[in-house]
Amino acid sequence: MxxxxxxxxxxxxxxxxxxxxxxxxxxxxxxxxxxxxxxxxxxxxxxxxxxxxxxxxxxxxxxxxxxxxxxxxxxxxxxxxxxxxxxxxxxxxxxxxxxxxxxxxxxxxxxxxxxxxxxxxxxxxLETGQAMLVERQALKAELKHCRRQLEMLQEQHHVLSKQIEVTPAGNECSITDRAESTYQHIIGGMLDLILGQSPAGTPYSSFRTQEAIVSALIAHHGGIMGITERTLNGKFAQARRRVRSSAS
Structure with missing residues (x-):
């Protein structure tokens, strides 16, 4: 044993x-x-x-x-x-x-x-107690900061809510199907004109292809929402199809 x-x-x-x-x-x-x-x-x-x-x-x-x-x-x-x-x-x-x-x-x-x-x-x-005290003070400071941020966000929310209440409903503009068709007709017509030529064979512009127009738009207005190669090519193609279908 x-x-x-x-x-x-x-x-x-x-x-x-x-x-x-x-x-x-x-x-x-x-x-x-x-x-x-x-x-x-x-x-x-x-x-x-x-x-x-x-x-x-x-x-x-x-x-x-x-x-x-x-x-x-x-x-x-x-x-x-x-x-x-x-x-x-x-x-x-x-x-x-x-x-x-x-x-x-x-x-x-x-x-x-x-x-x-x-x-x-x-x-x-003693060391643990001191560390806990320091951590407690840090948490209190962080809590105070978070409360200030919350108060600021609540104030901003209150201001925005008031603005929404006083904004007339008529200011909210939505594009109807008719308006979208009109815009597509205009865009498609302008594209055909820019890429076309006169009866005598003289080009109406220096652009020969849709890709050239897209590149120029991106070069001049690349920072604007919607001015991207994919979006422009998609919208242009859709507009030109709408013009052709309306003309036929």
């Missing part, structure tokens, strides 16, 4: 609590073999997490010495300073948990706090 120490106990010796706090429980036997006294731990030791273990141990003893953390003997709470150097010095689980919650609220070691407690009270360090 795998003989491993329990994660949580009713009470702990200071070094046992420090080992669990530092997350080194699986190295407990090696650690205990490496020290002679928990209060006189080597400054350095070739062991992973040794500096953190020393810090956790010093914090626990400091709390005991300053009356912040109740202690006792073999799980029985006593106020007896002669126990400070005793191997029977212990601290109860509940007292240790209460002390850590009060003095190290950012710490949630698994041997003291359940998974639910660690999730309900996530660790927020």
């Amino acid at each position: 795998h003989d491993s120490p329990p994660v949580s106990k009713v009470y702990y010796r200071p070094i046992e609590a420090a080992i669990r706090w530092a997350g080194l429980l699986k190295h407990k036997k090696d650690i205990l073999r490496s020290i002679t006294s928990p209060r006189q731990m080597p400054t350095t030791l070739n062991f992973p997490g040794w500096a953190e273990l020393r810090l956790c141990t010093e914090r626990i003893y400091d709390a005991i010495f300053n009356g912040e953390l109740p202690y006792g003997c073999n799980g029985i709470t006593l106020d007896d300073k002669t126990l400070w150097d005793s191997p029977d010095l212990t601290i109860r689980h509940l007292d240790l948990k209460r002390w850590m919650r009060d003095h190290y609220p950012e710490q949630r070691p698994a041997f003291l706090f359940s998974r639910r407690e660690r999730i309900a009270h996530p660790i927020i360090t």
Whole structure:
């Protein structure tokens, strides 16, 4: 069987609590073999997490010495300073948990706090808190900017709505079939004239093909809506067909 120490106990010796706090429980036997006294731990030791273990141990003893953390003997709470150097010095689980919650609220070691407690009270360090504050300020500024933009858009919408209300319905012009036929007749007739010649054979213009007219229009008015090669060729072809069908 795998003989491993329990994660949580009713009470702990200071070094046992420090080992669990530092997350080194699986190295407990090696650690205990490496020290002679928990209060006189080597400054350095070739062991992973040794500096953190020393810090956790010093914090626990400091709390005991300053009356912040109740202690006792073999799980029985006593106020007896002669126990400070005793191997029977212990601290109860509940007292240790209460002390850590009060003095190290950012710490949630698994041997003291359940998974639910660690999730309900996530660790927020000073750096994390500052980052959250900066992010909050940035979000507030962005929200303020978005609100100003919304107000401007609402005002523009209001103005446009008023303009639409006062615009006479007669100003809305739609091209009827008759009007479109008229325009096509005019365009088709002009194309035939531009590309045609007099009875004597003299060209009416310098343009010889429809493509030449399209190229000239694009060169002079290419930035105007509808003045594109595809649109012009389509409209011209449609207009010339309309003229021919009307003349036949």
